[in-house]
Amino acid sequence: MRVVKKAEDRKNEILDAVDELFGQKGFDGTSTNDILEKVGIARGTLYHHFKSKEDIMDALIDRYAVRLIDGAQEVAADKSIPIVERIIRVVMALNLSGGSSEQIMEHIHKPQNALMHQKIQKVIINGVPPILTEIIREGIQQGLFSTPFPYECMEMVVIYASTVFDDDLVVMTEKERSSRIVAFVCNVERLLGAESGSLMDVMGMFGEGDESSRD
Amino acid sequence: MRVVKKAEDRKNEILDAVDELFGQKGFDGTSTNDILEKVGIARGTLYHHFKSKEDIMDALIDRYAVRLIDGAQEVAADKSIPIVERIIRVVMALNLSGGSSEQIMEHIHKPQNALMHQKIQKVIINGVPPILTEIIREGIQQGLFSTPFPYECMEMVVIYASTVFDDDLVVMTEKERSSRIVAFVCNVERLLGAESGSLMDVMGMFGEGDESSRD
DNA sequence: TATTACCGACAGGCAGTCGGTCTATGCAAA
DNA sequence: TTTGCATAGACCGACTGCCTGTCGGTAATA
Structure with a gap:
């Protein structure tokens, strides 16, 4: 089912996940798929909130x-x-x-x-x-x-x-x-x-x- | 035509090219294809001399x-x-x-x-x-x-x-x-x-x- | 109804692999 | 000395799987 949140909340949710992932695997070692999986969102959503991986x-x-x-x-x-x-x-x-x-x-x-x-x-x-x-x-x-x-x-x-x-x-x-x-x-x-x-x-x-x- | 060189010469040739390319585009910005093209060798050759891009x-x-x-x-x-x-x-x-x-x-x-x-x-x-x-x-x-x-x-x-x-x-x-x-x-x-x-x-x-x- | 968060298939490019080819060199036989 | 041969290693390029970023469309919210 599709869950909709406020942009800022979602952003922070992503940043929290990324914080942990980068810590474990580093920036290069973390793929956007890792992020998507961890947050539980689709590619498009990620790139709706951030314009690139470096932007994250x-x-x-x-x-x-x-x-x-x-x-x-x-x-x-x-x-x-x-x-x-x-x-x-x-x-x-x-x-x-x-x-x-x-x-x-x-x-x-x-x-x-x-x-x-x-x-x-x-x-x-x-x-x-x-x-x-x-x-x-x-x-x-x-x-x-x-x-x-x-x-x-x-x-x-x-x-x-x-x-x-x-x-x-x-x-x-x-x-x-x-x-x-x-x-x-x-x-x-x-x-x-x-x-x-x-x-x-x-x-x-x-x-x-x-x-x-x-x- | 296939040109064969001593391993050390070839390595230095690659490093010279890479030196310039990294300088221009940075490490991430330089693809292995860029290197191959610049040196004029095939993929296999590059990976015969170096085990990875980071190794270079x-x-x-x-x-x-x-x-x-x-x-x-x-x-x-x-x-x-x-x-x-x-x-x-x-x-x-x-x-x-x-x-x-x-x-x-x-x-x-x-x-x-x-x-x-x-x-x-x-x-x-x-x-x-x-x-x-x-x-x-x-x-x-x-x-x-x-x-x-x-x-x-x-x-x-x-x-x-x-x-x-x-x-x-x-x-x-x-x-x-x-x-x-x-x-x-x-x-x-x-x-x-x-x-x-x-x-x-x-x-x-x-x-x-x-x-x-x-x- | 309009905005915007969300979706997922897709394209293009990337690093690294692998089986196979060519060439130089050393050595043995003629 | 020359010829034939075998081995090592320099070289090749098609292929794989992954990855980032895009895009047209969908669903929820105000």
């Missing part, structure tokens, strides 16, 4: 983008959180465990999904640094940081973190990983002209309170 | 990788060049104009070639930092730099430079670009614990001697 991906990425940036912005706007902690939380919400977007990102970093990954990367690289830069400026006014290039620093931080800690581009043992985190924090301190250890101290709280101590 | 891409990337890393290593090994200048030259050989690999990289940074780009990125991110780290250690011994994390610094530098200056992920005006270069150099000075301006001074020579003054 773009819509999916839009959903991600909004969630990601909104999530980051929400954390960033909470001025009750101390500057340093706020920065770390924003970064973590994007890249590392503990963020609400963990599941979202989880299956994007597969070699199959290169194009999708690149598009997400673009969103992050262009969307997150502005948010962080605002916080940094606040920190500069408070005398915590000192840099003539807050934006470029944040760009560097975000690009590095999202590449090394998020992707599989760099293969690391667990040890290499944690030593890289230490180095990263120290490097960020230098970039921001922060007092040595000022970031590291706050980091400690997160590293333990978030992963290890939960076992 | 991997072989092409291997060629790039060897050229890139070898080129970088060659510059890095020339101990007659002052440390700072050598670093800049290595980075430039990879990313910016003036390097011999300019043409190679030129058409990789298109949205179509996401997978290829990701694979090249992997080569760069894992191959270049070790080379640079060696130079940095030399610089530390000479008292030019001071950092407990030379490798991680170089990783950060390489990842940032290859993402921002090489890709189209960040859209910039020419002005934004050059201001980003200034910021980048200053940030690298901080990371390496170099004297302020010590990198910038050497940079100046390149920026002008390489592009502007040639018009």
Whole structure:
């Protein structure tokens, strides 16, 4: 029997299915037939709502983008959180465990999904640094940081973190990983002209309170 | 008439054609028929030499990788060049104009070639930092730099430079670009614990001697 | 009645397979 | 040295099955 729904509902239904399928098989590995079967609609319906397969991906990425940036912005706007902690939380919400977007990102970093990954990367690289830069400026006014290039620093931080800690581009043992985190924090301190250890101290709280101590 | 060649020659012939085709139309946009036509061989021949289309891409990337890393290593090994200048030259050989690999990289940074780009990125991110780290250690011994994390610094530098200056992920005006270069150099000075301006001074020579003054 | 969500057969193009053909090379016999 | 022969592997092109996107038509809704 023919089921008719509102266009927006149907679109979201399709995106939900596609979200899961892309996660399992990647973009290229997922055929439109897979999608049709999963959603339970006909070819024509799919192409009534989306003009191409890539168009579906773009819509999916839009959903991600909004969630990601909104999530980051929400954390960033909470001025009750101390500057340093706020920065770390924003970064973590994007890249590392503990963020609400963990599941979202989880299956994007597969070699199959290169194009999708690149598009997400673009969103992050262009969307997150502005948010962080605002916080940094606040920190500069408070005398915590000192840099003539807050934006470029944040760009560097975000690009590095999202590449090394998020992707599989760099293969690391667990040890290499944690030593890289230490180095990263120290490097960020230098970039921001922060007092040595000022970031590291706050980091400690997160590293333990978030992963290890939960076992 | 049937032309028989040595396997290696034929392979390179195919890779040359593919190099050009991928550059023009991207990986997905290039059909195996395009390749067959360009090289002047039959389907069976192509699949006699390569087991799949992706296998062709991997072989092409291997060629790039060897050229890139070898080129970088060659510059890095020339101990007659002052440390700072050598670093800049290595980075430039990879990313910016003036390097011999300019043409190679030129058409990789298109949205179509996401997978290829990701694979090249992997080569760069894992191959270049070790080379640079060696130079940095030399610089530390000479008292030019001071950092407990030379490798991680170089990783950060390489990842940032290859993402921002090489890709189209960040859209910039020419002005934004050059201001980003200034910021980048200053940030690298901080990371390496170099004297302020010590990198910038050497940079100046390149920026002008390489592009502007040639018009 | 008009709009729009929905349908499914169809076309064109694609990557990869497979059985078979041709050619260069090495070796043995003349 | 020349001739005949066998083997390996470079080469061929028809074929298969799948995949994306189209299109004319149908059913539900407002």
